[in-house]
Amino acid sequence: SKEDxxxxxLHKEEGAxxxxxxxxxxxxxxxxVTVHRVFSKGVASQEGTIHRGxxxxxxxxxxxxxxxxxxxxxxxxxxxLYKCAVIVIQKGKDKANNSSRLEISATGKKxxxxxxxxxxxxxxxxxxxMNDVICIELLKxxAxxxxxxxxxxxxxxxxxxxxxxRIFKGxxxxxxxxxxxxxxxxxxxxxxxxxxxxxDAWNIIKSVPEGPVQLLIRKHRTS
Numbered sequence: 001s002k003e004d005x006x007x008x009x010l011h012k013e014e015g016a017x018x019x020x021x022x023x024x025x026x027x028x029x030x031x032x033v034t035v036h037r038v039f040s041k042g043v044a045s046q047e048g049t050i051h052r053g054x055x056x057x058x059x060x061x062x063x064x065x066x067x068x069x070x071x072x073x074x075x076x077x078x079x080x081l082y083k084c085a086v087i088v089i090q091k092g093k094d095k096a097n098n099s100s101r102l103e104i105s106a107t108g109k110k111x112x113x114x115x116x117x118x119x120x121x122x123x124x125x126x127x128x129x130m131n132d133v134i135c136i137e138l139l140k141x142x143a144x145x146x147x148x149x150x151x152x153x154x155x156x157x158x159x160x161x162x163x164x165x166r167i168f169k170g171x172x173x174x175x176x177x178x179x180x181x182x183x184x185x186x187x188x189x190x191x192x193x194x195x196x197x198x199x200d201a202w203n204i205i206k207s208v209p210e211g212p213v214q215l216l217i218r219k220h221r222t223s
Contacts, residue, residue, distance in 0.1 A: 004091040005057070007192050008050060011135065011214060012043045014083050018076060019044035022056055025069030033064045033072050035089070044087075055090040061133070084135030084216055086186075133186065133218045136178040140213045145205060146171020147179065152198030162193055162201050163220075179217060187216035 010018055019042020024030040033056045044050040056064055059075040060082065067075070079085045138145050146168045151160035161184045164173070173179045185193055185201070189208050193201045 006049055006089050006091070007194070008044075008047060008087045008089060009187050009192070009216060010043045010047055010085045010087065012083065012085065015080055017042065018059075018079055018085055018087070019046075020050055022072055022076065025072050026066050027068040027070075033067070050087065050089055051091075057088040057090055058086075060086055082135070084133075084214070086133070086216070133216060134178070136176060136215050136217060138172040138176050138179070138213050138215060140172055140208060140210045142210065143168075143171060145208075145213065145215075146173035146175075149185070149198060149202055149205070152201055153195055154197055162196070162198070164217075179215070182220055184218040184220060185215060186218055189213055 012018070020038045021036045022033055023036040024033040035050055035052050035054045035056060038045050038050060038052060056072075058064055059072075060079050062075045062078075064072055064075065148165045148168075150163045150165035151157070152162050153159050164179060164181050164183045164185065167173050167179065167181055185205075187193060188205050191204055193204065196204070
């Protein structure tokens, strides 16, 4: 039975918690980290994908695979600092039978995309430093978001991340001032673009309605 891995983006106030507590850690009897409680008024509960008993694979790019309980709590605490948290969870096998509920969250307007590849890409990528991942808001107009894309899966240059190719003068991206050529686009309005082909990613970006749009981007700092 295929386990369902979900990539969940939680948008929240800076300083706010993620809305769930965790159990487990490598130093405890329960080695794997799971969701212990989902608080009724918290962001996780409002977003709706995360439930009690789900395995927590990573928080903001930090893999929890071999973490002691204290490190897990620390990762939860660190996540308070950002306006955006990226959680990778896996639904338990017993829940997989209840797939109708999962399907809704996988196809609904949730910030979810099933598939191990996403978890591998963002959850266990040791180079994913969440300090370089920022959540920005652009005001989409009839002219679009004001940038063009390069790369994507199966591009001419092979499987590449989706990068901002050009920023158009006077467009939404330029006016926000937070995004520049070379930035990687991870998600748009909560929809993950990881592992998508250029064409599919561009269609998602085009289909976002006019108005404020949240982008999750990663700055590629030249080291």
